[in-house]
Amino acid sequence: MTDNSQRTPHSDGSDAAAPADLPTQYAPAEVEERLYERWVERGYFEADPKSDKPAYTIVIPPPNVTGSLHLGHAFQHTLMDALTRRKRMQGYESLWLPGMDHAGIATQNKVEQQLAETEGKSRQDLGREAFTERVWRWKEEYGGKILGQMRRLGDGVDWSRERFTMDDGLSRAVQTVFKRMYDDGLIYRAERIINWCPRCLTAISDIEVDYQDDDGELVSIRYGEGEESLVVATTRAETMLGDTAVAVHPDDERYAALVGKRIKLPLTDRTIPVVADTHVDPEFGTGAVKVTPAHDPNDFAIGQRHDLPMLTVLDERGNITAHGPFQGLDRFEARSAIVAALREQGRIVAEKRPYTHSVGHCSRCRTTIEPRLSLQWWVKVGPLAQAAGDAVRDGRVRIHPADMSSRYFDWVDHMHDWCISRQLWWGHRIPVWYGPDGEVVCLGPDEEPPTGEGWRRDEDVLDTWFSSGLWPFSTLGWPERTPDLEKFYATDVLLTGHDIIFFWVARMMMFGLYAMDGTPPFHTIALTGLVRDEHGKKMSKSFGNVVDPLDWMDAYGSDALRFTLASGANPGTDVPIGEDWVKASRNFANKIWNATRFALMNGATVEGPLPSPDEMAAEDRWILSRLGAVVTEADGFYEDYQFAKLSDALYHFAWDEVFDWYVELTKTTFQKGGRPAEVSGRVLGEVLDVLLRLLHPIVPFVTETLWTTLTGRESVVVADWPADSGYRDAAAEREIDTLQQVITEVRRFRADQGLQPGQRVPARLDLGGTALAAHEDAIRSLLRLQPAGEEFAATASLPVAGVTVALDLSGAIDFEAERKRLTKDLGLAEKELKQTTAKLGNEGFLAKAPDDVVDKIRARRGQAEADIARIREQLDRLPRG
């Protein structure tokens, strides 16, 4: 373990001030919690609807109360936090609104499971009221877990506005919308085939069904007798007891004679008609289909077209209800029993087993779905989905990245009516009452339910996505026209995973446009990918590769996790993440930490105006020039949700340019002191100030600690967002580039010669009258070059970028290593010459390529020629080995 209490030793004991307060390693655990509590106490995250500032709003995709924060949440939260923090710094009234979803079926299942395990009871044993009371208690106990995790992550949410989909306000919103839609004819009750889960004992919507390939059986059964018979193929033999027809294609000549006739249904005493329907594919199986309208969505449609009876033969648990030997059997037992009975009668013509086909499963409990004829509540989606599609089509809402919009359109343009009633107890109860004489009354939140004899309320609750669909405005106080709603609706960005476009995004669009008079709930939909493991594999319990974000936050700090997630955030694509990467981000945080320590120890400051350019050294002007460019680059990436590119740009600017070059170049300046040191101190202070502010939205904790230490100001959370100074200095950039070339070249030579990094070597620098003359001290310092003494004898001479560095290795030079290095360089230069010469010898190229490209190639050829001449000369001077 690291001893975080250690202090930087200062040999002269003079550095008593701030820098000594920073230990040599960044210890996130010590500061994160304290900083977060301070931010909350100071109310930085609380948004004021009365503010004059423009609003910037994001509502959180409400996590399920059952859940805990997983890496996917951490990922999206990092991005939302970064967006709202930056906007806050830019002077917006920035609101990030937190909350949770009651997650009807998921939560109910969880509590039922717990109840069964601890008390061996079912929810029916408790009764509705006691059970929902139990769920509320459960919510109070476990619901706060994820909120604590959000604090750990550093989420800058407005806790004073925390909402829950089942709280009073949101329940009012749900009932208000329901009533309005009912009155508008957009909500209705109808008996149709729905997806029924025989375990959860509720209907679920189409998108809550997961299809997977299962091994089943395809059996061919002869229906009818003699001439009046045909063979049907089915995977669901057990439903034959509910068959009310056989369908064939109208153009199928094989069966033309049978259409309109009735044939005997085996195992029963019924006869059923043969009908012609274009739905049937003559190529599949025998070209004849058994029709069970009450237990199959296609058959239901056929049944409607041909006015067939709907015969229910399975109950809500999937047991056979038809009278006879099979009654009471579970659907899978019944399947084999019926096939066996038919086989005995010689009616089984063929059996294919296993027969792999797609079967629907309950997305909550994996139980095989039973399509079932049932009376349910529906949303008529046609007009709503049309509006939701149009809002994107006409550009009022932008989907980012744009190629995700095709998926959105696929859905909204082909959406079926939405089954919204659930036979659950945990959720918003449907506000409809039924009277003794068949009255049906839908009530708003302020209306008194009818009381007389025989009235009863609908037992069902609403699909959990119904209330989540209202989230962008219900959380702001709708249906009241609250100041919050006026100020913060419509929200700016909806940032969520592309996996819930249909569940949530499209529904929010429909409800928002409907309830808010055509104002879409957000301007931009920013879709993220899914977090995966370090090999790009899906994280799942069965793979055993699920990571608890808290583990990594404990080990490496929240900033490290956040930076890693942001670094992987290429819009719309999945995000692989591994522990090594988090470690690397931790190292980056530590690097910033130490660079700031260095700056503080050398008198870097943010006080006073920046010195004028003519007072600055070239490296000062260079880094300020680069800083301005980076500010603009970073802004562009933030605006475009390009967090990976943003992180990359800031990482490289900070590490490669500021820390590796600028800081190294200033060391000699700081050593010498005086005015130049003051100038560089001010510039370094400026660079770090801006850099820390640019990084803050992504890595809030380490930047807060360093920025407040550096500037002595209150908090970077409420600091101004940096602006590009507009200062650019091409000459300084060229000069520093040349300087880097010289230093790199000599370092390469030293490494090839096997010189120890610290070994001092006498050298003579011939910097001519070039700009590099001003950098001689820095060059000597960075390259460990001593002044040439009396007996200096150059054993190696390195010409580079117009200057020459001569070194005295006291005869110890390794000529072979040097020859190898030069030969390699020569090879590269010759390859370059060959390529460029070939291009310039191509008439088509000269005629058709743009001038600037041709010029560039010419310049490269010129450079290659010069390099070749120089290297040959150096090689010639080497003694023959």
Added chain:
RNA sequence: GGGCGCAUAGCUCAGCGGUAGAGCGCUGCCCUUACAAGGCAGAUGUCACAGGUUCGAUCCCUGUUGCGCCCACCA
């Protein structure tokens, strides 16, 4: 069955008509007083395959192969 996307360094991914990039990993030397959670230097790619367009293709087009995802009423 329909639609979309991806194949680039050992791994994970950027790039995108005009000299192949990053992070991690790897090799060598170094505890050079901001940082060994570090410094310096280095190695590694027929940019999946086959055609085409172009002066020029990793990039555009077509096809092939291999992956991945989404949608669908696959009896």
